[in-house]
């Protein structure tokens with residue numbers, strides 16, 4: 001299964017100012033549209049519990065996608081959830097186990113790709129486990145956050161990109177939002 005990272009970073013390289021900072025507050029409308037369209041096409045997403053809690057309507061799954069949420073303590077969250085497992089599943093599987101599990105579910109649930117939607121700790125784990133085939137990185141070149149959470153908790157962006165090559169770069173608007181697609185180096 002194709003597994004990809006999808007993220008937006010500020011001009012100074014941050015995902016958000018802190019773990020509660022909702023990206024919708026500072027990223028462009030065009031990036032939101034891109035995120036929405038590409039993750040819907042994938043059909044399945046995975047994110048950390050803090051990112052799931054920082055979204056516009058906290059703890060609500062994105063529609064038309066299987067939502068996997070990583071947490072060390074899934075049972076109480078699942079018990080409280082009003083959504084079926086086919087839409088929202090809390091899990092403590094490792095990234096590698098989760099990709100295998102998603103692969104098994106993909107036929108029954110009708111999805112073909114897994115979008116890794118952050119935050120920093122989750123991006124890092126999938127990167128370090130070498131599970132990311134593609135990185136879709138939106139750079140909001142007109143936004144500086146000053147301080148905050150880096151894209152990868154464990155490694156610099158420059159170091160992470162050494163394994164990847166730039167496939168394409170697309171301007172999403174005319175005020176500095178650029179989406180880069182990076183693929184694995186052959």
Ligand SMILES: NC(=O)c1ccc[n+]([C@@H]2O[C@H](COP(=O)([O-])OP(=O)(O)OC[C@H]3O[C@@H](n4cnc5c(N)ncnc54)[C@H](OP(=O)(O)O)[C@@H]3O)[C@@H](O)[C@H]2O)c1
Nearest residue numbers: 007008016019048049050051070071072118119120121122
């Ligand atoms: N700009 C963007 O594109 C973008 C995208 C995504 C997120 N963000 C931002 O990033 C920030 C959050 O990032 P973050 O790194 O602080 O948190 P995070 O990765 O969203 O969530 C971390 C939490 O996920 C759970 N978790 C992670 N890996 C796990 C594993 N292998 N097994 C079990 N549970 C696991 C743990 O939850 P428990 O504590 O429940 O155990 C952990 O505390 C927010 O500001 C968010 O808005 C930005």
